[in-house]
Amino acid sequence: MFTSYDIPEVLDRREGPYGEVVLRRHGDLLQIIANGCFLMDTSDGRSERRLVDAALDTLDERPTPTHAPTDTPAPTPAPHLLIGGLGVGFSLAHAAANPRWGRITVVEREEAIIDWHQNDGPLSPLTAQALADPRTEILKTDLVAFVNETCATFDALCLDIDNGPDWTVTDGNEDLYAPTGLTSCARALKPGGVLAVWSAQPSPEFEGTLRNAGFKRVRTEELPVARGVPDVVHLAVRPG
Template identity: 40%
Template sequence: MIPWETLDTANIPGGSETLRLKRRGTEFSIMLGANELMNSRLSGSEAALARLTIERLAASAPRILIGGLGLGFTLRAALPLLTQAARITVVELVPAVVAWARGPLAALHGDSLDDPRVTIVENDIGAIIGERPAAWDAILLDVDNGPEGLSRKGNDLLYDARGLRAAFTALAPGGVLSVWSSGPNAPFTRRLRQAGFTVEDVAVRAGTTRRGARHVIWLATRPSTSRA
């Protein structure tokens, strides 16, 4: 078997552990300690995050905010589903992840980062969410292994009651907050409803076949008639 090779490491702002970019043949992995955050063989649920969200949008030229670039599967899945008038802002906290996307992971990302509809921002997604009310038609979060701060404790602020209200306010009426997770989390579902969202949670395959592990995507819609 081909051994894993560590290509690079990166510190996470506000975190205590280190990201490692690894390669085994044509397979890539991003690790946090002993936890694998993402793998290039498992793109199904990240692509579903984009597809399920966009299916629920009424706007023909939606303004979409993606938290977490990762291996780029969510962004790549979103682009063919959107008109040329759509705008996507991808916020990545770790500058090295953006550098990897343009370096050793360039073949995975293709030309998605250079699409004229796409803006890449190196920042904390929480800061972007809090900038303006009704700024987005969709907010997609894939910044951790789910609604708990694994890579950095500060990510918990995205998923608590205050963070969810901030996301609610940042969405236009009818907008969708979508959250990727490696598994279910009933308390998080309750917090979404308490924040005013209409909530679906959908189990999707981690990979692109009908076998293997399932991940969870929350699709939380801000009602069209609600107020922040």
């Protein structure tokens, strides 16, 4: 016999240009489903938070510029972070809680997901404080289109689109992880900027794709989960 806890409650269902997006409640959890496939929920968030921290750690590893003895080094501006994919908001909330980040720009193409975070929406308790932060801006657009068209460059790009490079469920997202998509991501990074990519599973092949796209210092962090294969953060640096 099923209880109300066993049967997810659909809170919203939208048909958009990229397919169906559903927000549902299952017990205490909120879940996002895209085209019938589970994407993420509010159960943990450790790997999404590590995505942001690993990008900042990698920025900290950059060599310090040398100056002549009489030079007074200019203060280093706080890094500008670009987050690809809003999701349930773990990455945004964690970035906004760290005063070391400067501006925080989030690109999300699904209007429904943005709505769920705003105006007392179901996901707003997770991100209301971050969205009220003057450093934060949310842009409704496709990430590839944005990085191809923007004149801005960023210190770090934290990419959390779909389930990662080897497990996409939305048409077109696989292009983002291909060489052309990664070249577009590099275009939006400053020299020495960091690309951090979340994945639901390790992908040695993707490491090779990053190197072939011109990135340096490619490495992978694995984050154990309660069951199954570990979550992964792929890290790469645009050459200076």
